[in-house]
Amino acid sequence: MSDPSTPVAWGIQLSKLWLASGQSFPVRVKDIALEITRTKFADPIGCVIPHGIAGIDGMLSKRQKKNDWCISYDENVTVPGRINFTIAHELGHYLLHRKLRDAFQCGQVQMMEYDSPESRRIESQANTFASYLLMPRNDFEVQVTGHELSFELLGHCADRYQTSLTATALKWLEFTAEAAMLVVADHDEFICWSYCSEAARRIGAYISPGEVVPASVLEYVRSNALNVRESRRVAPGVWHATEEAIESVIVSDQFEQNIFLIRFPLALVVDHAEEPESDAFTVFAENGHGLNWKK
Ligand SMILES: [Zn+2]
Incomplete structure (x- = not known):
């Protein structure tokens, strides 16, 4: 062979x-x-x-x-x-x-x-x-199927594969049919980068580097620093013009970053047979292996 x-x-x-x-x-x-x-x-x-x-x-x-x-x-x-x-x-x-x-x-x-x-x-x-x-996809799918996606679940997968949480989240975004995205921002509210699943891309969810985290989100994170891992519903107009979102965030003091997991549960997910060419790990290369996690 x-x-x-x-x-x-x-x-x-x-x-x-x-x-x-x-x-x-x-x-x-x-x-x-x-x-x-x-x-x-x-x-x-x-x-x-x-x-x-x-x-x-x-x-x-x-x-x-x-x-x-x-x-x-x-x-x-x-x-x-x-x-x-x-x-x-x-x-x-x-x-x-x-x-x-x-x-x-x-x-x-x-x-x-x-x-x-x-x-x-x-x-x-x-x-x-x-x-x-x-992180073989078939095994990853077994781990997440039937569960609501959360940082906790991604953390379980990261432990299983011995990969960083961010790399694990990117892998999930690469294959999931859900509309979801990962957004990494610094503590000064500026977005460092974001990465969307295919379905999230189709509803135009991408946020460019340099944009600011929505003010209401920032306020929530700052006043609830200890329990923001818990997901919460966020009205349309915050993370997406017309879509309600489920938001959870990890506050990394070590790297002075906030990592947001944003899911759009009501976005119409259209099944399509053709597997898209993934570029999840291009964003990874462009942002360093630690994904812009400065030391
Ligand atoms: Zn290299």
Whole structure:
């Protein structure tokens, strides 16, 4: 069987291999990286180790003398699940991009100059690979089907897959038939970025970076800081001109951000057979692996 050529196909294949070998979630990427590449390639991954360099989440580098590759990661990153995602991201570079370069340094977007379309493309591909490896869609659907979506449920999935809450939320938005979006804003009320499910996009729910959080929402968050994870109904005209929304928010003091999960329960959801081309992990690449979670 020939090797896959796309990030999605590689992610699905390795994920299936992991489960077929009798393992369960979370996928232990380090084991996969070492084992699979050793049996498959002449220039395998020889080590997966912490590197202690702040600001660089992960690196993939060729070791000329040994003719192998080393994945290293910042072991001091405190966002749960992010290290696992970072190692998967570097494995993605190895499988998809190692013919292009001898070294990859990955981290927060401001520092990494992911300006060129080419850099953004390969970063996005590595994230897509990681998401398919760690969070297989069929298993994810089993976890959420029959439950009302909430940060708590997403948190359960993030624990299961050992991924960050944001990466997990993006994965859900990628496949859900619900109209929903994730909005990340700084504590000064400005929107950093938002990402919509396909159904939310069709009702025009997107909010551009730099726009401000609706004033009534901000006031609510500031006066209820401790229990805003609880969802609440928000009238039309707040998050969407004509749609009522269900809003919940996580206030991250560590990163000085508010993360909103907005669902539009009454939006007409039209089933359509064709699966849309997803760009969930393009937004991920464009905003850094931690998704703009500044240190
Ligand atoms: Zn990268």
